[in-house]
Amino acid sequence: MAYNEKLSDRIREAIAELPKVEEKHMFGGVCYMINGKMCIGVVKDEMMCRIDHEIYETALEKKGCREMIFTGKPMKGYVYVSEEGMKTKKKFDYWIELCLDFNKKAKASKKKTKKSK
Numbered sequence: 001m002a003y004n005e006k007l008s009d010r011i012r013e014a015i016a017e018l019p020k021v022e023e024k025h026m027f028g029g030v031c032y033m034i035n036g037k038m039c040i041g042v043v044k045d046e047m048m049c050r051i052d053h054e055i056y057e058t059a060l061e062k063k064g065c066r067e068m069i070f071t072g073k074p075m076k077g078y079v080y081v082s083e084e085g086m087k088t089k090k091k092f093d094y095w096i097e098l099c100l101d102f103n104k105k106a107k108a109s110k111k112k113t114k115k116s117k
Contacts, residue, residue: 003029003030003043003044008042011042015032015096020035021034026041028043029042029044037108038050039099040095040099046080047095048068048080049078049081049095049098050099051099051102060079062081062085063085065081066082067080077102
């Protein structure tokens with residue numbers, strides 16, 4: 001299944017003014033890297049958010065939010081938000097801000113080095 005392009009456009013518009021934004025296709029969807037770090041994405045019809053571990057449990061209590069399960073395990077610090085959780089601009093902006101706030105503190109994953117033959 002393809003990802004929700006309208007949702008991706010909403011995210012792209014919300015982060016358009018930021019420097020160092022890169023769009024990558026992964027997880028069967030699209031991910032927006034900011035400053036070389038995974039920040040926000042779209043998988044199917046949900047927004048994938050990378051948020052602070054310290055507010056993870058609180059975020060899961062929000063309507064439309066659920067944990068991101070990857071390879072059978074929950075990924076702490078990553079959540080999915082359904083349409084229900086971001087219907088209004090205020091709710092949508094809330095999730096965008098959580099992602100951008102954490103992005104300032106997040107560490108970039110190590111770059112893989114190419115093996116020489």
